[in-house]
Amino acid sequence: MEYVRLGKTDLLISRVAFGAMRLSDAGSDEEAAKIVRTAYDAGINFFDVSHQTPASEKLLGEALFDIKRNVFLSTTTAAKTSAEIKSDLEDSLMTLHCDTVDLYQLEVNKFLPLPGGADKIYETLVELKKDKKINHIGIVTTNLETAIKAVESDCYETLQFPFNMVSSDNTVELVKLCEEHDVGFIAMQPLGGGLVDNIPLAFGFLSQYENVVPIWGAHTLEQMIQILFFNEHPPVIDEKFHEDVEKIRNFFN
Secondary structure: OOEEEOHHHOOEEEOOEEEOOOHHHHOOHHHHHHHHHHHHHOOOOEEEOOOOOHHHHHHHHHHOOOOHHHOEEEEEEOOOOHHHHHHHHHHHHHHHOOOOEEEEEEEOOOOOOOOOOOOOHHHHHHHHHHOOOEEEEEEEOOOHHHHHHHHHHOOOOEEEEEOOOOOOHHHHHHHHHHHHOOOEEEEEOOOHHHOOOOHHHHHHHHHOOOOEEEEEEOOOHHHHHHHHHHHHOOOOOOHHHHHHHHHHHHHHO
16 A cells, blocks of 8 residues: 655555545445455555544444554534534544544535634634644535635645546646645545546546545445555556546546
8 A cells, every 4th residue: 555645734644545425335334344444454544534424424433443543534524603613523523433533624615714714713623623623624625716725825734626537627737736735635536426437547547646645435345345456456657548548538528
């Protein structure tokens, strides 16, 4: 397993990250635990979930209960007020069986909390970090304008944004902007929400960006094993690879 620095967080995390949002679809608590432990045994140490999927958050917390000191946990809130953010975090800490979340992400659309805002949301996040209930602060969004604003503000340590082989050139520029500002880039939807069915090409494309950590979702053991296989057997990045990628990119763009 390859490990990379997640921007200014300085966390050394696995290049393959586990997206646990659909873990509750595993069918049973035992199957969910097996998927998580298979990922962990293969070297994955970064697990991402959301408070908006509380059943999956609970399953992840239980599966990692005895090894949580060895992994980095990330969860997300879509709360709109300081009080709701604090409440969501307390719920997440209890569900994940931990005192601190390594990365706490705020899901936003067009509104971006910044220092000095009347909403006091950013100050709340800083306060939670000072109290050691969270270690790092990130943003999750699908809005390009908001993403750019978050990165250029230098107020957030990570950005989670859709990025894959069919993403536009604007998103590629966003990745480069994150690198310039030392913001960790977490790529959601590495298969384009189902648009990309060539997993080896998808792995190879994302591996070209050293500052990008893809979030791979799995809710069956077979899916997890497949992800790990392609991670261990990536495609050769040669002229043929670039031609195949360009064909797919041109088709969708």
